[in-house]
Amino acid sequence: MTESTESADTERHNMKMAKKKAARDKIMASKNEERGLVIVHTGKGKGKSSAAFGMIFRHIAWGMPCAVVQFIKGGMDSGEKKLITEKFADECPFYAMGEGFTWETQDKSRDIEMAQAAWAKAKELILDERNSMVLLDEINIAIRYDYVDVNEIVRFLKEEKPPMTHVVLTGRNAKPELLEIADLATEMELLAHPFRSGVKAQRGVEF
DSSP: OOHHHHHHHHHHHHHHHHHHHHHHHHHHHTOOOOOOOEEEEESSSSOHHHHHHHHHHHHHHTTOOEEEEESSGGGSOOHHHHHHHHHOTTTSOEEEOOOSOHHHHOOHHHHHHHHHHHHHHHHHHHHOTTOSEEEEETHHHHHHTTSSOHHHHHHHHHHTSOTTOEEEEEOSSOOHHHHHHOSEEEEOOOSOOGGGGTOOOOTTTTO
């Protein structure tokens, strides 16, 4: 490539990027609303809770009060739980209120009781306007098994959630009713998983 050709390519690239920036700046200038979001992470792929905890850690980093309620997985240790409870308990109360997955507990009535208690705590935390974000980890599993009523959750989020509070709901098989009211919904798609190759869940990766 000659120097003149390279110079012409650079100029074309710069003009293209300038047009892109102008268009982007125009779009961004029109986005000036701030409000609390309903955020749903679902799908068969890994990363639903990990992404949600990423937002919780952002809140902690900015000194913004937040809280976590764990449905289902509360009986399991995790790196997120360890870090928050040991280092950031004041900034982010952590309520691990499940006792394991349904096939582990073998006690449906107990599972329902714990899920209902977790939902009651979740509502309390969401209504406390000091909390900028509340994460309801694996609540979609509790909804799927009808341990908590999706219609009650939708009604509460639409009618009672404070306008500036973000609520994040994770877990597979999110109900259509929940997705319909979500401001941000992401489906994690499973492309590959080490478990299929006989690799067990590992500390620092899965928990």
